[in-house]
Amino acid sequence: MAALVSSHLPALQVVLALLAAPVCLLLRRPNASWAVATAITWTLLAVSIALLERVLQSGTIIYALGGWPAPWGIEYRIDLANAFMLVIVTVIGSAVMPYARASVEAEIPVERIYLFYCMYLLNLAGLLGIAITGDVFNLFVFLEISSLSSYVMISLGRERSALTAAYRYLIMGTIGATFYIIGVGMMYMVSGSLNMADLASLLPDVGGSRTVMVALAFITVGLGLKLALVPLHMWLPNAYTHAPSVVSVFLAGTGTKIAVYAMMRIIFTVYGGMGVFDDFGLGEMLMALGIIAMIGASAVAIYQDNAKRLLAYSSLAQIGYIVLGISMASVFGLAAGIVHLFNHALIKAGLFMALGCIFLRIGSVKIEDMKGLGKAMPVTMAAFVAGGFGLIGVPLTAGFISKWYLLQAAIEKGWWLAIIALLISSLLAIIYVWRVVEAAYFQDRDKKAPAVSEAPVSMLVPMWVLIGASIYFGINATMTMDVAIGAAEALIGGIQ
Amino acid sequence: MGIMAVIGIAVARLHNLFAVVMLTGIFSLTAAVLYVVLDAVDVAFTEAAVGAGISTVLMLGTLALTTSEEKPHYPGRHPWALVLVLLCGAALIYGTLDMPPYGDPTSAIHHHVAPYYLSKSAGHTGLPNVVTSILASYRGYDTLGEVFVVFTAAAGVLLIIGRAKIGRRRTRRMAPGELSTSMRQNVILRVVSKLLIPFILLFAFYVQWHGDFGPGGGFQAGVIFAAGFILYALIFDIDTARTMIPPHITRFGLAAGVLLYTLVGVASMLKGGTFLDYSVLAGDPVKGQHLGILLIEFGVGITVAAAMISIFFTYARQER
Amino acid sequence: MDVINGFPGLMNYWIVVFLMMTGFYIVIAQDNLVKKIVGLNIFQVSVFVFYITMGKIKGGTAPILADGTEIYSNPLPHVLILTAIVVGVATTALGLAFVVRIRDAFGTIEDDEIQAMENED
Numbered sequence: 001m002a003a004l005v006s007s008h009l010p011a012l013q014v015v016l017a018l019l020a021a022p023v024c025l026l027l028r029r030p031n032a033s034w035a036v037a038t039a040i041t042w043t044l045l046a047v048s049i050a051l052l053e054r055v056l057q058s059g060t061i062i063y064a065l066g067g068w069p070a071p072w073g074i075e076y077r078i079d080l081a082n083a084f085m086l087v088i089v090t091v092i093g094s095a096v097m098p099y100a101r102a103s104v105e106a107e108i109p110v111e112r113i114y115l116f117y118c119m120y121l122l123n124l125a126g127l128l129g130i131a132i133t134g135d136v137f138n139l140f141v142f143l144e145i146s147s148l149s150s151y152v153m154i155s156l157g158r159e160r161s162a163l164t165a166a167y168r169y170l171i172m173g174t175i176g177a178t179f180y181i182i183g184v185g186m187m188y189m190v191s192g193s194l195n196m197a198d199l200a201s202l203l204p205d206v207g208g209s210r211t212v213m214v215a216l217a218f219i220t221v222g223l224g225l226k227l228a229l230v231p232l233h234m235w236l237p238n239a240y241t242h243a244p245s246v247v248s249v250f251l252a253g254t255g256t257k258i259a260v261y262a263m264m265r266i267i268f269t270v271y272g273g274m275g276v277f278d279d280f281g282l283g284e285m286l287m288a289l290g291i292i293a294m295i296g297a298s299a300v301a302i303y304q305d306n307a308k309r310l311l312a313y314s315s316l317a318q319i320g321y322i323v324l325g326i327s328m329a330s331v332f333g334l335a336a337g338i339v340h341l342f343n344h345a346l347i348k349a350g351l352f353m354a355l356g357c358i359f360l361r362i363g364s365v366k367i368e369d370m371k372g373l374g375k376a377m378p379v380t381m382a383a384f385v386a387g388g389f390g391l392i393g394v395p396l397t398a399g400f401i402s403k404w405y406l407l408q409a410a411i412e413k414g415w416w417l418a419i420i421a422l423l424i425s426s427l428l429a430i431i432y433v434w435r436v437v438e439a440a441y442f443q444d445r446d447k448k449a450p451a452v453s454e455a456p457v458s459m460l461v462p463m464w465v466l467i468g469a470s471i472y473f474g475i476n477a478t479m480t481m482d483v484a485i486g487a488a489e490a491l492i493g494g495i496q
Numbered sequence: 497m498g499i500m501a502v503i504g505i506a507v508a509r510l511h512n513l514f515a516v517v518m519l520t521g522i523f524s525l526t527a528a529v530l531y532v533v534l535d536a537v538d539v540a541f542t543e544a545a546v547g548a549g550i551s552t553v554l555m556l557g558t559l560a561l562t563t564s565e566e567k568p569h570y571p572g573r574h575p576w577a578l579v580l581v582l583l584c585g586a587a588l589i590y591g592t593l594d595m596p597p598y599g600d601p602t603s604a605i606h607h608h609v610a611p612y613y614l615s616k617s618a619g620h621t622g623l624p625n626v627v628t629s630i631l632a633s634y635r636g637y638d639t640l641g642e643v644f645v646v647f648t649a650a651a652g653v654l655l656i657i658g659r660a661k662i663g664r665r666r667t668r669r670m671a672p673g674e675l676s677t678s679m680r681q682n683v684i685l686r687v688v689s690k691l692l693i694p695f696i697l698l699f700a701f702y703v704q705w706h707g708d709f710g711p712g713g714g715f716q717a718g719v720i721f722a723a724g725f726i727l728y729a730l731i732f733d734i735d736t737a738r739t740m741i742p743p744h745i746t747r748f749g750l751a752a753g754v755l756l757y758t759l760v761g762v763a764s765m766l767k768g769g770t771f772l773d774y775s776v777l778a779g780d781p782v783k784g785q786h787l788g789i790l791l792i793e794f795g796v797g798i799t800v801a802a803a804m805i806s807i808f809f810t811y812a813r814q815e816r
Numbered sequence: 817m818d819v820i821n822g823f824p825g826l827m828n829y830w831i832v833v834f835l836m837m838t839g840f841y842i843v844i845a846q847d848n849l850v851k852k853i854v855g856l857n858i859f860q861v862s863v864f865v866f867y868i869t870m871g872k873i874k875g876g877t878a879p880i881l882a883d884g885t886e887i888y889s890n891p892l893p894h895v896l897i898l899t900a901i902v903v904g905v906a907t908t909a910l911g912l913a914f915v916v917r918i919r920d921a922f923g924t925i926e927d928d929e930i931q932a933m934e935n936e937d
Contacts, residue, residue, distance in 0.1 A: 067773030192608025214591025
């Protein structure tokens, strides 16, 4: 039995989540479906860690689905890059589950909770499916599973704007997916293959074909829509602001991150041998967009009155950092981007959890309503401050580590503009984090406002686990950095 | 294709949403005809059933629940939209310049993976329909994902508008109820439908089991089955239709289909193959493949039919 | 039939591009929420036509094996598009469900009016 499980770990990573979703639909009980979802998510965490360990020990794992070897069948191809992504997604998912119970009960009608967990599991399966696959069309299918379920989950927010946010996300997301399949179609047309590794070896023979380059452009724009790369970000602030708290936590930690991964995979693995950075100025273009996001979105964040929207704009800026890392096209820059992807997932999920706790108690996340919460909800607000330090990049937080490496990579490249942008963006982060801190600690709560107590332990513990982890990885960064460098090497292998 | 272009422009200009939806249906049908010309019979079948059938029904349902007239706007509100579209179009045209000419048998697309399917699939799965072989076996995992997309959509619709009480009704609009009342009173319609529906349902079963040999398969069968049922509900009585297949049955079917599909995959893992490797399911690999394909196609059929019926009833319940 | 087969080289693809862009224009330029979804449908169907077109081989037949036939059109694009059609209808169903709820919450399905209302909120 153990040998059986061990040989099918890659399949189990996705299949368990897929199996659990219809089971939740059949159960129809809120608590039972929560229990199933939690058990499955934690099992998936164990699976992803086991996979990561195996990849670290013995290299890339290939698993042919249906027993048909690629390129005829679909294969999973797990190297350090996707093994690390699987861990990120399952870590956030596992932390979200215990947190979700109280928060979901408060925000979603009880007769629909089982459907909510069904959607959550589908979303998880979709994200894992994207990370694990080695086939460009299969990536599209799982992208759609995760996207459709995200639209549904976002629409469950209390305000009516949640509906329009979900609708607009659906339109933008579907345009993105359609652009992606246009690109995939063009690649397939000139090469005859859909397998990533196979494409990587076939495309250089096609050479500088205009079709291949337009394909890359459409895929980049399509995925850019999904990962909310400025200026394709319009859907994100509303979606994160109006979604139920748990959904904001989960999506902020995983959704855009997986799209970033997909973009890395296409650019570096599939197009690795094409010299897209030297000949086509892709690096400069991405760098420009990354910098605009880092400064522009941070500046907009300062003027937000709603703390959730503030964090959403901050997320756009952080995506800018990761894209900056991609644009450097060096192992070190990419590794810095990947580490930031991981660190930011922890920090942002933790911060959104803090806001979820606040929403549970005061029913609002407007900054003006958060006055005096430093005294009323000390544990929650302390977590927010610690996470905020991470966003700024204060030493001894994970945010510092990733910014530090990005800075070094930029110096190595001699990109002074990027270095200045990093500094300005960090200064702006101080301002927007300060706005919340000021309200919570230096202003008193309205006398008339009802008394507020601390959030339940079931929500505080997961929040502090994530925030604590982000501090731990700020002090001891060897492990994450080693994996990230390995992941970057795996991705970039085609170029060198 | 010319017809499709004209329809596309008409859709952009028209304000009556009923006309727009109908034109979209015709657009899909034209596309289906084109697919037949281009040898894609399975795709044509599906496009006709889905694009022209299910999508149109859903859109009409939405119009009945909302409004059928678009508010007039002054033209040229979004100048940037045209610029963006022209830009994308130019990029695509630029991209086509290095494409192999249409129908060229020497182009790369026809020489890498495709010949393998065409020459080996009969030996591997024993099925003459290569599309079914690829869909259900070589790329069976994609199809699993696709069924889960349908599952997600059906569960999502249930979550979004299921049992929600629609409150305000400010403007008057034609409800499907009225539409179906007028249909219900039409004797010819009733008689013809009564004769037709059993055949539609029978045809669905035929398509389900015949997909291995001719065009068709679980997905098309599921859609046709659902369509026959929806026709019954529209022309006779939604309530009777719902008592025939109550919500808990559709919900069960929804889950059972995807579970069946996934469990076939799990069974092949237990029998020593990889996930969805049907060859190990029976003593002889070809028989195993055949068994696996039959089972998963059945799973697809159940989930798709249940999903379509569930989505339709969720819409229909809105109007009262 | 011959009209389609008679097109020289790339003409087919150019028409497909035109169709795609018509759909894309409807999605981004229209304010009516239902029409946006119609546009999305047209956009997607055009992409499907693009895939099927590239799979065609002149003189080929449908990829259902039969004795006496030598050339078959490429079956793989057909499979991909079967999947994509299903994904498309799933998206449509979900999008329309949102439209129904939006109409209920805002009393309109025109995007500019909704935006005006949201700004007041």
